[in-house]
Amino acid sequence: MSETHATTPPSAPVFPPGRYGRRRAPGRRRPWLVVAVAVLLVGVLGLVSARLYRQYGDPNYRAEVVTYTDITDRQVVVDFRVTVPPGGAAVCLVRARSRDGxxxxxxxVPVAAAPGQRHLEVRHRLATSARPLLGEVTRCRPAA
Incomplete structure (x- = not known):
């Protein structure tokens, strides 16, 4: 009687010949490719974050709507408070939205602080193409 083994040694898997297609030899490792992809990814993320920072503003430039009044079919008056670095200047985007959004x-709206001043109170009359429901300040950014 001959001896049979129920298990194969863990060194190499044995597949039945002719099944599962042709086996390939392990490929070469390309560490430079991984590094190149990582550098490219970091560069793209840097560009995107810089663009978003420019688009949505610097945290040193903040605006807060105090009130909006004098709403007619053609205008709204928006009172808002702006915080800038001492003596700084900013450009704030004021907009009006109708009932349907x-x-x-x-x-x-350009605003400028006096030397040493950080907080400004601004009143802006905004012309509209239809009756607005509200007035808002979406962002302030450093003046160019």
Whole structure:
């Protein structure tokens, strides 16, 4: 009687010949490719974050709507408070929206603080194309 083994040694898997297709030899490792992809990914993320930072503003430039009044079919008056670095200047985007959420007017409002001043109170009359429901300040960014 001959001896048979129920298990195969863990050194190499044994597949029945002719099944599962042709086996390939392990490929060469390319560490430079991994490094190149990582560098490219970091570069793209850096560009995207810089663009988002420019688009949505610097945290040193903040705006807060105090009130919006004098709403008619053609205008809204927006009172807002702006915080800038001492003596700094900013450009704030003020917009009006109608009852259905559509933008019915917008304007870029330049504001400048006196030397040493950080907080400004601003009143802006915004012309609209239809009756607005509200006035808002979407962002402030450093003046160019």
């Amino acid at each position: 559509a933008e019915v007017g917008h304007d870029e």
